[in-house]
Amino acid sequence: MIDAMNRYLATLSDRFGDGWNRFWFTPSDPLPLCVLRVATGLMALYYILSHSADLVRWFGPHGLLPIETIDQLTGRTTDGLGVYRFSYLNYIDVPEALWTVHVLGGVIVLLYTVGLFSRITNILSLIVVLAYVHRAPMITGQFEPVLTMLLFYLCFARTGDYFAIDRFWKGRRASPANKPTVVPPIRSTMATIVRRLIQVHLVMLYLMMGLTKLAGETWWVGEAVWWLIAHSESRLVDLTFLHSAPYLLNLWTHAIVLFELSFGLLIWNRLARPLLLLIAIPMWILLALVTGLVSFGLIMLVANLVFLSPEQLRALLPVPGLEPEPAAA
């Protein structure tokens, strides 16, 4: 009996270890992360630019949310302890200086998006985005945590190997005749680790979204979508005509929860994955229409790209000079 248990535990440990190593440490092509870099960079650029119209209104002298108000609301003490929300915007409220750092931040994110000095601009872009988040955390929403999550993880990967100025310059330096040449991308363990981290974190978010919905009765009884539609000051389209189609509202409500829980559980299955990724598109678009949370829907679709394999991305993105991987021997 004890021998059997020992053999079981040994087998469990070996299989778990093998699976863990395969999952996290098999070298892979960084192409998905490079695609994510571009998409995340565009979303980060949008985020920074969205502050432009009201930059001084929010953060300037006599702004709507001065530092003293933020300190009181977040519980930060006068010596800065207790709340770990560093932002260089905390020290700037002169309009000219605000605009200077704002434009600089936008330039940094733009450079990151086009893949110039991607390692450095990735880290700087994260610092820039976090500065806006932490300057006034109470006016952030569902969008910012997903954006910063992506920026954080991408810091650890080589995201300048595709669709990047870095790659172009690397090709020029690699050729003795200074003629641009194709530099083969490098499969790496870090690319796998980063991709898996994003996948696991995203799955946690999906599961959390589904489970927190079920903490309230309105999602169980199928009325939640109606309550979203009824937000007359948030919705993008008026779907109140659906009041006479309760079954449709019920179905839509249940479908959202079912999708989020299914995504969290079934996305790892290769057969289910394409279906879930396709269903995600109309799901997030429709949610954006009824809630007005357009950026949140977009960033979730961007994050979903992490589940596309390099082969699938090559089929979708026929970029000249992108060499296909050879078939496995």
Add this chain to the structure above:
Amino acid sequence: MKEPPRTTHDESDSQASAGFRTGASLLLCLHLFCVGIAVAANLAPSALMADLLRSRVLAPYLTYFNFDLDYTPYHLTHATIQDVDDRIEVLPAGSDADDPDQWIVLPDTGWRGSDRYKRYQRLAETLSFFAEQEDPAGRIAQSVAEHFLNAEELEPRQIRSRKHLLLQRVALSGSASQRDPDRPDLFRVPYAANVIVAGNRVEVIRVSEQAEVASPETP
């Protein structure tokens, strides 16, 4: 002669030594534990989760990198009084409080789908959320009043947050007045404060009439 297509190759470290895998696995487990706590604590954290999130070990990491979701409503709605649209309204001095057109409403501009618009809604939500706590609510109201006085050169008389309750589905089958989403009875004022201006400084004094206070109803 055309060169054969060059293919990807592995880095020297891509064979991932046992030492690297062990160290990386430890870090991965620690990180995923931290993130797992932060994500799981989104809606209703246990005392253990809340204390872990506030601990000096985890808080700097989770807070700075924005992993702590901090009550962000990923559930979208539970059809409670907190899950409605909020707005901040400012009444300029000399204006008629009973005339809705004379109130300045935030959000005052922008496409509803933009984050710019949403930020004003979230400011209003924050004011409504703190409505029962004099200090934070008063601080927000004071900041808004000071902004309008000093930055927009408009002397405010009153600041309030206003909740726009939601139409019940059955109301859509009723009369035209019942179907109107802007019916007066669909608005609640969880917080209102009169503004007193002294030079460039403002003070706010909460309006405490019962008629102005929101009742804890579901939408």
